[in-house]
Amino acid sequence: MYEKISIPEIFGMNVFNDAMMREHLPKQVYKELKNTIExxxxxxSSIADIIANAMKDWAVERGATHYTHWFQPMTGITAEKHDxxxxxPNNGKAIMEFSGKELIKGESDASSFPSGGLRQTFEARGYTAWDCTSPAFLREDAAGITLYIPTAFCSYTGEALDKKTPLLRSVEAVSKQAMRILHLFGxxxxxxxxxxxxxxxxxxxxDRSMYNQRKDLIFTGRTLFGAAPPKGQELDDHYFGSIKERVACFMRELxxxxxxxxxxxxxxxxxxxxSQHELAPIYDDCNRAADHNQLVMEAMKRIAGHHxxxxxxxxxxxxxxxxxGKHNNWSLGTDDGQNLLNPGKTPHENAQFLVFLTAIxxxxxxxxxxxxxxxANPGNDHRLGKQEAPPAIISIFLGDQLLDIFDQIEHGGATTSIQGGKMRVGVNTLPYLKRDATDRNRTSPFAFTGxxxxxxxxxxxxxxxGPNFVLNTIVADVLEEFAEELEKAEDFNTAMHELIRKTYIDHKRIIFDGNGxxxxxxxxxxxRGLSNITNMVDSVPYLTEEKSIELFERHKVLSRVxxxxRSEIMYESYIKQINIEAKAMIDIASKQIRPAVVKYAGEVAASLAAMKAAGFDASVETELLQEINENIKAFHEALKQLAEVTHEAAQLKADSRLQAVFYRDRVFAxxxxxxxxxxRLEFLVDEKxxxxxxxxxxxxxV
Incomplete structure (x- = not known):
């Protein structure tokens, strides 16, 4: 039996959260830090030493020996250096110290992380800066206990080299513009x-032992070879099914x-x-949520090994x-507790909600x-538009209730809202269920869900x-347009209703509630004129269009450089990933599959000769050997071709976009x-x- 766990008792116990700050900091220091956070x-800077010392004392009390500035470079994973x-020592005795300077700023080799040309090999200096809006925490692992300090990462010349910095900038941008709208509503x-x-x-x-036998999984994270099993997901018996005990043990520890x-x-x-599963959190401040999702992924990979x-x-x-995939649930709210995307019971009367909705x-x-x-990333090219994930075409699902309201607005004015009512499932012992006013659409890439x-x-x-800083910035941009128009209006209500109506009419092409x-x-x-971008390589040029540069510079989220x-980094990422996959394929094909098939073919040939010598019917062995021979020949020719185009691709270093296109069109093909x-050979060769x-x-x- 497992030891009983009390969630309220353990929740946040390894976080230097508000309760810990209040307990360990002097009142005035706590107040100043809260003003910064909120x-x-x-x-x-004069209180940084006090905060650092309190944080260190708290961490050391819990057994910590090291600290690290934890940041999120453009590798897509996190980075850390432990001190x-x-x-x-004083008179031979160890002293434990942690200064405000060490808390606020760290240094790392910026040339060793993806920079897209911002940093050269000889230009090594980069800085990590404490993000006090995401609380420090303790991580327990085989190395002991370490104090983790979430930080932003920038170059010596001040450019953002990470995922966190543009997100924080975008939050400020959307907050600034949304507040202008709220002021207009009083x-x-x-x-x-x-x-x-x-x-x-x-x-x-x-299973880890099986993973260790698959070079493709080790090197690339996906299987590059593999015939379909007799059973896949046809019976729909895994979804929401009973969780196997081994997996449940993993989930509990996680x-x-x-x-x-x-x-x-x-x-x-x-x-x-x-063997597929999902974990979902309660949604939170998007900066902390981004940090938490990184922690989730890291914990999943680490704890899986324990089982x-x-x-x-x-x-x-x-x-x-x-x-x-990873569904990103996104919304806006005020610091006084109002959800700006909550339509209320009568959304047709909720003008503020409709303004924010039309802005989105x-x-x-x-x-x-x-x-x-x-x-976009190389792995997502395998999913989007493949009948298992949203289409590659961006559209918005609103549902019957909101579509009806906008239809009324378009043709004069909204006076009613469709209500859900009650639904009876036809069994007397079961209660009436509250029916939502709108169904859901699992094929929509961007769906309103209540x-x-x-x-x-x-x-x-x-x-x-990335998804969140883009969402924040594009919404900030439209809210700024709305605010400038409405602030000049002589009659706010008339101008607002006309703005909602016109915006919907001009942009309703993006709304689609059908089968994606x-x-x-x-x-x-x-x-309708909507883009259908089917792969990562074709999406990257949009990042450096003048329209995009003006957008991000206007809201001070990202500069032109x-x-x-980031454009260069995305091309490099694609090129390197496909190159690794191609080389792994060549390695596996040359060193594992081909020798195994040739050896087995020899055994079949020997069996065929023995059958014929004994005067038996050898038609089965003959046909099998012929099929193996045909497929191993096609395999050998395809292997040579892959080796040739992979070598050719490596020579195209002058232009990263051309090289990425070559990897997509020639190497991947x-x-x-x-x-x-x-x-095919997997089906022909003895499984042993x-x-x-x-x-x-x-x-x-599993």
Whole structure:
């Protein structure tokens, strides 16, 4: 039996949260720090030493020996360098110190992280800066206990080199513009806008011993070869099914660690594909939510090992079964507790809600390509538009109730709202159920779900900072337009209603409530003029269009040079990922599959000769050997072709976009061609002779 756990007792116990700050800091210092956190006031450097010492004492009391500035470079994962609290000894005795300077600023080699040309090899200095809005925390692992300090990361010349900095800038931008709108509605209590986010994290768990036998999983995170198993997800028996005990043990340990770190892990269940699962938190401030999602992914990978499992976060670990995404639930709220995307019981009368809603509709329509870009990585190319994830076409789902309201507004004025009512399920012993006014649409990439939007395109392995800073910025941009128009209006109500009506009419092409998986939608979207960006490489140019540069510079989120560097980093990321996959394929094909097949073919040939010598019918062996020979020949030719185009691709270093296009069109195509005969050979070769675990073994041995 497990030891009983009290969530209230352990929740946040490893976080230097508000309660810990109040307990360990002098009242005035606590007040000043809270003003910085809640109001954005500049932190007084004179109190930094006091805060650092209190944080150190709290950490050391809990057993910490080291601290680290924890940051999120453009690698897509986090980075950390650990320093002990040890100061120069006094009379041979160890002294534990931690200064305000060490808390506020750290230094790292900026040339060793992706910079897109902002930093050269000889230009090494970069800085980490304490983000006091995301609380420090303690992490317990094999190294002991370490104090983690969330930080931003910038170059020596001040450019952002991380995921956190543009997110923080974008929050300030949308807060500034949203407050202008609230003032027009007479709100005098709110001081700032909070952006909320919650990331539903999908992942696979497989047996670690089998993972260790698959070079493709080790090097790339996905299977590059593998024939379909006899059973996939056809029976729909895994989704929400009973959780296996081994997985439940993993989930329990994961929950406990996350709760200690203040992560509001709420929902866990089996997902659609075999061995696939999901964890969802209660949504929170988007900066903390982004940090928490990084902690979730790191904890999943680390804790899986405790149970002889491996956690796969790749978007498409297995061909032919559903891959993994990360739904990003996003909304806006005031610091006095008002959700700006809550329509209320009569949304047709909620003018403030309709203003913010139409601003989002316009922002998504105007900058759909940027939202698509925010969900782009090499792994997501395998999912989007593939009947298992949202289409690659950006559209908005609003639902019957809101569509009806906008239809009324378009044709004169809204006077009613569709209500949900009650639903009886036909069994006397069951209660009446409250029927929502609107159904859900699982095929929509950007769906309104009651009091928030669910952006369903982001990749499972990626940071949610990118999608959120794009969302924040495009909404800030439209809110600024709205504020400038409404602030000049002589009759606010008339101007507001006309603004809502006109904005909806001008941008309703982005609204689609139908089946996003249908071919008809692709044709309809083209007719409407909506973009259909099917791969990462084609999405990257939109980042450096003048329209995008002006947007991000206007709101001080990213500069021209920062955008250009991110464009270069995205191309480099794609090139390197596909190159690694191609080289891994060549290695596996040359050293594992081909030798195993040739050896088995020799055994079949020997059996064939023996059968013929004994005068028996050898037609089965003859046919089998012929099939093996045909496929190994096609396999060998495809392997040579892949090796050639991979070598050719490596020579195209002068232009990163041309090189990325070559990897997409030539190298990836050659990889797909090699896989076809390889997967056929898996069916022809004795399973004992096949050199690594098959899909059936990987997906059904947890």
């Amino acid at each position: 109001k954005g006031e500049m932190l007084n 002990s609290f040890l100061a120069p 709100n005098t209590t709110a001081k700032k806008i909070n952006v909320y986010s919650g990331a539903e994290q999908e992942y696979f768990l497989i 929950n406990i660690e996350l709760w200690k770190l203040g992560v509001t892990a709420k929902t866990q269940h089996n997902e659609v594909a075999p 002889n499992l491996t956690c796969l976060l790749h978007e498409k670990p297995f061909a032919g079964v559903n891959g993994s 509709i316009k922002g998504v329509d105007q900058y759909a390509e940027l939202l698509r870009l925010a969900a 009091n928030k939007f669910e952006f369903r395109m982001p990749p499972s392995s990626g940071s949610i900072s 998986y249908s071919d008809n939608w692709v044709q309809e979207a083209e007719r 920062e955008l250009q560097s 050659a990889m797909e061609k090699l896989r076809v005969p390889a997967d 002779a096949w050199p690594f675990p098959t899909y059936g073994e990987l997906l059904y041995n």
